Amino acid sequence: MLRVAVPNKGSLSEAATSMLSEAGYRQRREGGRELVMVDPDNDIEFFYLRPRDIAVYVGRGTLDVGITGRDLLLDSEVEAEELLGLGFAASTFRFAAPVGAFSTLADLEGKRIATSYDGLVRRYLGERGIEASRVVRLDGAVESSVRLGVADAIADVVETGSTLKAAGMEVFGEPLLQSEAVLIGRTGHTLPAIEVLIRRLQGVLVARQYVLMDYDVRKDLVEQAAALTPGLESPTVSPLRDSEWVAVRSMVPKRETNRIMDELYDLGARAILVSSIHACRI
Numbered sequence: 001m002l003r004v005a006v007p008n009k010g011s012l013s014e015a016a017t018s019m020l021s022e023a024g025y026r027q028r029r030e031g032g033r034e035l036v037m038v039d040p041d042n043d044i045e046f047f048y049l050r051p052r053d054i055a056v057y058v059g060r061g062t063l064d065v066g067i068t069g070r071d072l073l074l075d076s077e078v079e080a081e082e083l084l085g086l087g088f089a090a091s092t093f094r095f096a097a098p099v100g101a102f103s104t105l106a107d108l109e110g111k112r113i114a115t116s117y118d119g120l121v122r123r124y125l126g127e128r129g130i131e132a133s134r135v136v137r138l139d140g141a142v143e144s145s146v147r148l149g150v151a152d153a154i155a156d157v158v159e160t161g162s163t164l165k166a167a168g169m170e171v172f173g174e175p176l177l178q179s180e181a182v183l184i185g186r187t188g189h190t191l192p193a194i195e196v197l198i199r200r201l202q203g204v205l206v207a208r209q210y211v212l213m214d215y216d217v218r219k220d221l222v223e224q225a226a227a228l229t230p231g232l233e234s235p236t237v238s239p240l241r242d243s244e245w246v247a248v249r250s251m252v253p254k255r256e257t258n259r260i261m262d263e264l265y266d267l268g269a270r271a272i273l274v275s276s277i278h279a280c281r282i
């Protein structure tokens with residue numbers, strides 16, 4: 001039975017559970033408190049764990065795969081690797097300090113830096129030859145640490161930037177990394193059941209990112225139309241009763257739907273229909 005770690009709390013939890021449900025797996029209800037959920041139909045077992053601990057279980061091989069954040073994986077320094085980006089919980093990881101106080105990475109020399117990701121921060125600074133006087137490890141609400149006098153700067157997750165702004169802080173230096181939720185596995189370890197899980201999750205990603213577009217177009221315009229809707233491999237072109245016209249079906253990125261419909265219409269395509277994809281295997 002495949003053993004999978006799922007975040008039980010925080011920003012990753014709800015989205016991870018709903019992605020697994022969409023992929024056809026039995027999951028605990030929203031707000032549920034079960035620690036383990038067995039899905040006998042799919043021969044898979046889900047363990048609900050703290051996101052930070054998930055890389056540890058997977059790295060040690062007690063669980064086969066898990067969902068966590070790329071930042072947490074890199075912070076943990078375990079023998080685990082990314083198998084698939086999951087497209088949610090996107091954020092950057094950045095240095096920040098009170099407005100006007102710092103402008104470059106070099107300003108961190110000899111300063112105190114508060115963070116929940118001390119492994120990641122020490123490695124990043126070490127690789128760049130910067131010696132902070134201290135990296136202060138905190139569990140959360142790191143933005144308050146400077147005002148409260150335990151640090152001069154922070155390194156933390158930034159999404160909208162509103163938490164930083166509210167704390168009177170601004171980012172400086174390059175982002176340390178771009179993070180998102182990822183499926184992780186032990187380095188070099190693979191199983192047929194892991195491949196199936198990856199394909200199912202990829203199916204959810206594609207179903208979320210693409211729509212199916214159908215339209216009719218005059219035969220002599222089909223090449224131009226196909227260039228607007230190339231699909232993943234190649235659009236399906238079917239004959240119509242009127243031999244001057246064909247029907248085209250293609251997958252289109254969801255966020256480009258309206259632009260493509262406008263361009264197809266201008267070209268002369270008609271009966272342009274868009275439907276959502278419920279599930280797929282690519």
Ligand SMILES: Nc1ncnc2c1ncn2[C@@H]1O[C@H](COP(=O)(O)OP(=O)(O)OP(=O)(O)O)[C@@H](O)[C@H]1O
Nearest residue numbers: 010011012051069070071089090091140157159179
């Ligand atoms: N505001 C946010 N936007 C996007 N991703 C976020 C945000 N806050 C945290 N994350 C991501 O969530 C993961 C952190 O998991 P963690 O359990 O610390 O979640 P959390 O949301 O900080 O929960 P909590 O602080 O309630 O424990 C990281 O991968 C991080 O990048």
Ligand SMILES: O=P(O)(O)OC[C@H]1O[C@H](OP(=O)(O)OP(=O)(O)O)[C@H](O)[C@@H]1O
Nearest residue numbers: 140141142157158159160161162163164
């Ligand atoms: O850029 P923003 O959109 O404001 O989001 C970033 C904030 O979200 C997370 O905090 P969380 O709510 O998880 O609190 P925590 O610091 O206690 O983990 C993160 O640690 C930042 O503080």
Ligand SMILES: [Mg+2]
Nearest residue numbers: 010011140141
């Ligand atoms: Mg948090």
